[in-house]
Amino acid sequence: MVKLDKYIRDIPDFPKKGIIFKDITPLLQDSKVFKTAVNTMTKVLEGKKVDVILGIESRGFIFGSALAYKLNCGFVPVRKPGKLPYKTYKAEYSLEYGKDILEVHRDAVRQDADVLIVDDLLATGGTAKAVVNLAKKLRAKIQGVLFLIELSFLNGRKKLKGIPVYSLIKY
Numbered sequence: 001m002v003k004l005d006k007y008i009r010d011i012p013d014f015p016k017k018g019i020i021f022k023d024i025t026p027l028l029q030d031s032k033v034f035k036t037a038v039n040t041m042t043k044v045l046e047g048k049k050v051d052v053i054l055g056i057e058s059r060g061f062i063f064g065s066a067l068a069y070k071l072n073c074g075f076v077p078v079r080k081p082g083k084l085p086y087k088t089y090k091a092e093y094s095l096e097y098g099k100d101i102l103e104v105h106r107d108a109v110r111q112d113a114d115v116l117i118v119d120d121l122l123a124t125g126g127t128a129k130a131v132v133n134l135a136k137k138l139r140a141k142i143q144g145v146l147f148l149i150e151l152s153f154l155n156g157r158k159k160l161k162g163i164p165v166y167s168l169i170k171y
Protein backbone atom coordinates (compact mmCIF):
# COMPACT_ATOMS: atom_id res chain seq x y z
CA MET A 1 0.00 0.00 0.00
CA VAL A 2 1.36 3.42 -0.96
CA LYS A 3 2.03 5.73 2.01
CA LEU A 4 0.55 8.97 0.72
CA ASP A 5 2.16 11.21 3.34
CA LYS A 6 5.61 10.32 2.01
CA TYR A 7 4.70 12.25 -1.14
CA ILE A 8 3.76 15.51 0.61
CA ARG A 9 6.68 17.92 0.83
CA ASP A 10 6.99 20.60 3.53
CA ILE A 11 8.09 24.00 2.21
CA PRO A 12 8.85 26.33 5.15
CA ASP A 13 7.99 30.05 4.90
CA PHE A 14 5.87 29.77 1.74
CA PRO A 15 3.97 31.83 0.63
CA LYS A 16 4.94 33.88 3.68
CA LYS A 17 7.05 33.57 6.83
CA GLY A 18 5.75 31.17 9.47
CA ILE A 19 3.62 29.05 7.08
CA ILE A 20 4.73 25.50 6.36
CA PHE A 21 3.30 24.90 2.91
CA LYS A 22 2.21 21.33 2.15
CA ASP A 23 3.37 20.77 -1.42
CA ILE A 24 1.34 18.04 -3.11
CA THR A 25 3.19 18.12 -6.46
CA PRO A 26 5.35 15.03 -5.61
CA LEU A 27 2.12 13.08 -5.08
CA LEU A 28 0.54 14.34 -8.31
CA GLN A 29 3.53 13.64 -10.52
CA ASP A 30 3.61 9.92 -9.65
CA SER A 31 0.80 8.13 -11.52
CA LYS A 32 0.54 5.27 -8.98
CA VAL A 33 0.41 7.59 -5.98
CA PHE A 34 -2.06 10.03 -7.56
CA LYS A 35 -4.29 7.09 -8.49
CA THR A 36 -4.07 5.70 -4.94
CA ALA A 37 -5.11 9.08 -3.52
CA VAL A 38 -8.17 9.31 -5.78
CA ASN A 39 -9.12 5.64 -5.22
CA THR A 40 -8.84 6.09 -1.45
CA MET A 41 -11.11 9.14 -1.65
CA THR A 42 -13.66 7.00 -3.53
CA LYS A 43 -13.50 4.35 -0.77
CA VAL A 44 -13.97 6.95 1.97
CA LEU A 45 -17.14 8.10 0.19
CA GLU A 46 -18.61 4.60 -0.27
CA GLY A 47 -22.39 4.61 0.15
CA LYS A 48 -22.69 8.39 -0.18
CA LYS A 49 -24.98 9.87 -2.80
CA VAL A 50 -23.16 12.56 -4.77
CA ASP A 51 -24.70 14.34 -7.77
CA VAL A 52 -22.14 17.12 -8.07
CA ILE A 53 -18.69 17.91 -6.75
CA LEU A 54 -17.90 21.52 -5.86
CA GLY A 55 -14.13 21.84 -6.42
CA ILE A 56 -12.31 24.76 -4.80
CA GLU A 57 -9.81 26.72 -6.93
CA SER A 58 -7.24 25.69 -7.62
CA ARG A 59 -5.96 22.46 -6.13
CA GLY A 60 -9.50 21.31 -5.39
CA PHE A 61 -9.98 21.16 -9.17
CA ILE A 62 -7.32 18.46 -9.48
CA PHE A 63 -8.86 16.01 -7.03
CA GLY A 64 -12.44 17.14 -7.60
CA SER A 65 -12.43 16.50 -11.32
CA ALA A 66 -10.64 13.14 -11.05
CA LEU A 67 -13.14 12.11 -8.40
CA ALA A 68 -16.12 13.33 -10.45
CA TYR A 69 -14.92 11.15 -13.33
CA LYS A 70 -14.65 8.13 -11.00
CA LEU A 71 -17.97 8.72 -9.23
CA ASN A 72 -19.77 9.47 -12.48
CA CYS A 73 -21.05 12.80 -11.21
CA GLY A 74 -20.84 16.44 -12.29
CA PHE A 75 -18.11 18.92 -11.45
CA VAL A 76 -18.63 22.58 -10.56
CA PRO A 77 -15.69 24.98 -10.21
CA VAL A 78 -15.76 27.35 -7.24
CA ARG A 79 -13.47 30.16 -8.38
CA LYS A 80 -11.55 33.22 -7.29
CA PRO A 81 -13.36 36.52 -8.06
CA GLY A 82 -13.80 37.70 -11.63
CA LYS A 83 -13.08 34.34 -13.29
CA LEU A 84 -16.59 33.01 -13.87
CA PRO A 85 -18.40 34.48 -16.90
CA TYR A 86 -22.05 34.06 -15.83
CA LYS A 87 -24.06 35.43 -12.82
CA THR A 88 -22.53 34.31 -9.53
CA TYR A 89 -23.03 34.02 -5.78
CA LYS A 90 -20.10 35.30 -3.72
CA ALA A 91 -18.73 34.44 -0.28
CA GLU A 92 -15.91 36.21 1.58
CA TYR A 93 -13.55 34.29 3.85
CA SER A 94 -10.31 34.54 5.82
CA LEU A 95 -7.32 32.37 4.96
CA GLU A 96 -4.42 31.10 7.04
CA TYR A 97 -2.63 33.80 5.04
CA GLY A 98 -5.01 36.66 4.08
CA LYS A 99 -8.58 37.35 2.89
CA ASP A 100 -10.35 36.42 -0.32
CA ILE A 101 -13.66 35.88 -2.11
CA LEU A 102 -14.98 32.76 -3.83
CA GLU A 103 -17.69 32.62 -6.47
CA VAL A 104 -19.95 30.01 -8.03
CA HIS A 105 -22.38 30.23 -10.95
CA ARG A 106 -25.95 30.78 -9.75
CA ASP A 107 -27.27 27.97 -11.94
CA ALA A 108 -24.44 25.51 -11.17
CA VAL A 109 -26.49 23.07 -9.13
CA ARG A 110 -30.18 22.19 -9.13
CA GLN A 111 -32.09 22.69 -5.88
CA ASP A 112 -31.69 19.76 -3.42
CA ALA A 113 -28.83 18.20 -5.39
CA ASP A 114 -26.42 16.14 -3.24
CA VAL A 115 -23.10 17.95 -3.33
CA LEU A 116 -19.62 17.11 -2.07
CA ILE A 117 -17.11 19.89 -1.49
CA VAL A 118 -13.50 19.01 -2.38
CA ASP A 119 -10.17 20.71 -1.71
CA ASP A 120 -6.58 19.61 -1.22
CA LEU A 121 -6.14 20.84 2.34
CA LEU A 122 -8.12 21.87 5.43
CA ALA A 123 -6.30 24.49 7.50
CA THR A 124 -8.42 26.99 9.50
CA GLY A 125 -11.58 25.96 7.62
CA GLY A 126 -12.40 29.46 6.37
CA THR A 127 -12.25 28.49 2.70
CA ALA A 128 -14.40 25.38 3.09
CA LYS A 129 -16.90 27.30 5.25
CA ALA A 130 -17.26 29.90 2.48
CA VAL A 131 -18.06 27.12 0.01
CA VAL A 132 -20.57 25.64 2.47
CA ASN A 133 -22.24 29.06 2.44
CA LEU A 134 -22.24 29.07 -1.37
CA ALA A 135 -23.76 25.57 -1.42
CA LYS A 136 -26.49 26.82 0.92
CA LYS A 137 -27.18 29.76 -1.40
CA LEU A 138 -27.53 27.20 -4.21
CA ARG A 139 -29.97 25.32 -1.94
CA ALA A 140 -27.99 22.10 -2.39
CA LYS A 141 -27.80 19.26 0.15
CA ILE A 142 -24.24 19.14 1.50
CA GLN A 143 -23.17 15.50 1.79
CA GLY A 144 -19.72 16.34 3.11
CA VAL A 145 -16.40 18.07 2.67
CA LEU A 146 -13.41 16.04 1.52
CA PHE A 147 -9.70 16.89 1.74
CA LEU A 148 -6.49 15.11 0.93
CA ILE A 149 -4.80 16.75 3.94
CA GLU A 150 -6.07 18.05 7.27
CA LEU A 151 -3.97 20.25 9.57
CA SER A 152 -5.82 19.05 12.68
CA PHE A 153 -3.98 21.43 15.03
CA LEU A 154 -5.77 24.38 13.33
CA ASN A 155 -9.21 22.98 14.27
CA GLY A 156 -10.76 23.68 10.87
CA ARG A 157 -13.45 21.07 11.58
CA LYS A 158 -14.94 23.35 14.23
CA LYS A 159 -16.02 25.77 11.50
CA LEU A 160 -17.78 22.94 9.66
CA LYS A 161 -19.97 21.72 12.54
CA GLY A 162 -22.82 19.45 11.49
CA ILE A 163 -21.21 18.57 8.16
CA PRO A 164 -19.29 15.29 7.63
CA VAL A 165 -15.59 16.06 7.13
CA TYR A 166 -13.31 13.49 5.46
CA SER A 167 -9.54 13.66 5.13
CA LEU A 168 -6.93 11.12 4.03
CA ILE A 169 -3.81 12.49 5.76
CA LYS A 170 -3.88 14.21 9.17
CA TYR A 171 -1.10 16.28 10.74
Ligand code: AMP
Nearest residue numbers: 020021022096121122123124125126127
Ligand atom coordinates in the same frame (compact mmCIF):
# COMPACT_ATOMS: atom_id res chain seq x y z
P1 AMP B 1 -8.15 27.47 5.27
O1 AMP B 1 -9.21 28.35 4.72
O2 AMP B 1 -7.35 28.14 6.33
O3 AMP B 1 -8.69 26.13 5.71
O4 AMP B 1 -7.10 27.20 4.11
C1 AMP B 1 -7.32 26.23 3.14
C2 AMP B 1 -6.91 26.67 1.76
O5 AMP B 1 -5.65 27.32 1.75
C3 AMP B 1 -6.79 25.48 0.85
O6 AMP B 1 -7.29 25.84 -0.44
C4 AMP B 1 -5.31 25.18 0.81
O7 AMP B 1 -4.91 24.80 -0.46
C5 AMP B 1 -4.63 26.48 1.23
N1 AMP B 1 -3.67 26.29 2.34
C6 AMP B 1 -3.78 26.79 3.59
N2 AMP B 1 -2.74 26.46 4.35
C7 AMP B 1 -1.95 25.70 3.57
C8 AMP B 1 -0.71 25.03 3.81
N3 AMP B 1 -0.08 25.06 5.00
N4 AMP B 1 -0.17 24.32 2.78
C9 AMP B 1 -0.80 24.27 1.58
N5 AMP B 1 -1.95 24.89 1.31
C10 AMP B 1 -2.54 25.59 2.28
